[in-house]
Amino acid sequence: MSRLASWYKFTIRALKGEPEDLTKGSIRAGVLLLAIPMMLEMAMESVFAVVDLYFVGHLEHSSFAVQTVGLTESVLAFVYSIAMGLSMATTAIVARRIGENEPEKASRSGIQALFIGMGVNLFIAIPGIIYAEEILMLMGSSATSAAYGKTFTQIMMGSTFIIMLLFLINAIFRGAGNAAMAMKSLWISSIANIILCPILINGFGPVPAFGLVGAALATTIGRSFGVVYQFWHLFNGKHHIRVVLSYFKPDFAQIKALVLVAYPAVFQFAIASCSWTFLANLVATTGGDEGSAGYQTAMRLMMFFMLPAWGLSGAAATLVGQNLGAKQVERAERSVYVTAKFNLIYMGAVMLISMLLAPTLAHFFSNDSRVQEISIQAMRIMASG
Template sequence: MPSQTSPATPTFSGIWSIIKRSIRGEDIDLTHGSLRTAIILLAIPMMLEMAMESVFALVDLYFVGHLEHSSYAIQTVGLTESVLAVLYSLAIGLSMATTAVVARRIGEKKPIDASRAGGQAIFVALILNSIVSIFGIIYAKEILLLMGASEESARHGERFTQIMMGSSVFIMLLFLINGIFRGAGNAAIAMKSLVVANAINIILCPLLINGIGPVEGLGLTGAAIATSIGRGTGVIYQLYHLSNGKHIIRIYLKYLKPRWYEIIALCKIAGPAVLQFVIASCSWIFLAQLVAVTGADEGSAGYQTALRLMMFFMLPAWGLSNAAATLVGQNLGAGLLERAEKAVFKTARYNALYMLIVTAISFACADLLVSFFSNDQEVRKVAKEAIYIMSTAYVLYGIGMVLINAFNGAGDTQTPTWINLVGFWLLQIPLAHILARHFEMGPTGVFMAIPIAESCITVAGIILFRKGNWKSVKV
């Protein structure tokens, strides 16, 4: 049997060689060799990919936070991102299902079947997104008002929300196609697509928001246009690599023609995966609305600032946990159950270490981090309080992410769905409501409910993972 761990401590040159391989990108067989090496090869580009995804919101937040009426602008960006979280749920859920199927087929040495599965997933994504986009364009202002924005904030932010919702197909495809590449073990392509998208966004944001020379800036609307163009460019980069024949996955146009038995099989996995993320996203939407109502515009802007900073640190952890999904999928496909389980435990340890470092940074640098995104002292005060409270359970967040992705990578999307349903809707939402309103703690009560619920979710994940039912799921 091939060795599953490194026989010796790696040298600096050996580690540097692995890092260069991970950034360069290659199709990797993850069913043999060192697990540590496999995790590093996957984790580095996956963490950078997720960090790049969070940069979109932070770049927008930075530039609009220095506009006139910045509290309106920050609130609009934050509330729109909260609404888009539902779309992210669709994209991530479908992406996770696609990763599971593609990884399983790659583990079974069936690259053509893996490519067909990817094509069917793209077809489903395009159909779903068309519905969401039309709804978002028509009801943009009503969505902001429903989320708790004031009439003035909704008026300022309507065009921003329309553009973001109308161009959401790029969000959907970025997540989905990256899921295809991750399932095949080539995480570097996924990372590079986000680097391209962010580079365009960072260049265009200040130009379109503030203007240049005699050209007047578009303000908040400019932020939406810059982000949409950036993401669209990233999708073009992805499509090039899907079709150029240089990778193990190659998708032809004919693979997008619907094959209903494959779509049904994919949707059986994707359905619970989408639902688990919708459950979580709707919980975050409720919390955002509760903070907006109990904390006014400044409280809402402070919470949204803290949330964007939290996601900046959390998304790389989610990227690292994606390594577990790919490793589980490919090794289950190859029949290596013990190796799949060891990969999860090892990835969880790495993620816990990363989140421990993030916790220290959050406590030490909260004031500095918040100061980059708002000049309003009241907004900063709320944001710092939120960061201090939410970061208390970051280590448990990190472990929980790995377990959730391990279930999803195995194709067992129902278990994390039930965990999320109980943890978010039966614990986090009621607890936040009780603390914020009954005990009159306002936004502070909402902040406290988050680490309590997330910790309970992680404990439930550990218990159910150890039962081992995920090992027998058929994909």
């Protein structure tokens, strides 16, 4: 009982997000203090697609709707690749400056990452809005399904700047060791999405039923709430990170440094995104709308379980950055080993849960028997790997 009480107190401490000196004390405790909120943060990020999947999976044309959500998410994977790569670089540089006891430099570095993200986003959002229907057809969607999902994809592609801000500002908080703040912004976004999805998709009182388009609106509005919350705390920071308007001017030397750190991670995630996009296209082309819907259902559910593992990797990045900044190389190295051990245990548990609960999850997220059958097979194959 005392052990359970200790774990409860420790978890509350991690979720509060009070300032911690991560260059001293137990490495295991440091990993968990960061990993608990970071894993919950990434779980909340994956909730967006899962919530959309549930509600659109019960629409009249559910196979078209589920396929559209999945194919759009596959295209957005490129946005996530850039956002995650930049986030890793931002976390590392901010953490390094915090470890060197330079909070102002940490804040300035974080703002430069936002400039990069917004600049890159222009080349993604504009073509995405203009060619939404063509993108869906290029991904293997039928002409009927692409026409049905066009507006959903336009809204999602147009809101990529919000996704970029959400990722990058959270990276600033994580680098400063305030993983709880990053978690809270995703919780706000996800709770708003969960409330808005049934209202905007199915209608409620004077609010009309938008159907599939309602899912895109709910997701975009929910994420926007999270970004507003982030900016409030950036400008009113009480801990390591606090920004002022004068920081919002390009520093090309700092931008270059961030790009040099970020590009290997961006390419790493981009390669993975290319493989996911290729598979999504292949399944849609060979398996039709139902095959694509089943695959996308399985993929969204697996990502729900797998994204928290990236939260653990974020804990490692923060610990390594702050300890390198404090000139504690050996401690930084040991932080990686401890985090890897926790990740191995977590992924083993994910494999077992996915294998056992595949039928239950498939039936919960779709009312189409063929889609259910395909998603069960796909989940079990993915889990075994």
